[in-house]
Amino acid sequence: MAVLSTTLEAGADPRVTVYRDLDHLVRGLAERGTESVYVDGGQVIRAVLRAGMIDQITITTVPVLLGTGLPLFGPVGGDVPLTHVATKVFGAGVVQSYRVEQRLVTA
Secondary structure, eight states, X not given: OEEEOSSSOXXXXXXXXEESXXXXXXXXXXXXXXXXXXXXXXXXXXXXXXXXXXXXXXXXXXXXXXXXXXXXXXXXXXBOOEEEEEEEEOGGGOEEEEEEEOOOBOX
16 A cells, blocks of 8 residues: 655555655556555645646535535645536435546636
């Protein structure tokens, strides 16, 4: 497993390869022949979106409006047009929408 982190201790778990920056992570995944990855975490998602490396995104909506909190993504350097592909509805009003990112449009 590969992880992008500035805080995890490298080598603490032999099953996990820790990368400190996106360029090294991408190079390491390419060397492994990796074709698909799961990206999570606001800062990581923003960096990968800015780099134009996301081609599919899943957004899950829970039916609660928060009075305060953190933005879903924060600044990504421009608009990211999405095309709706499908929506799944789960119990308790949870909705998951699958969308494909077309390209990053900078102002």
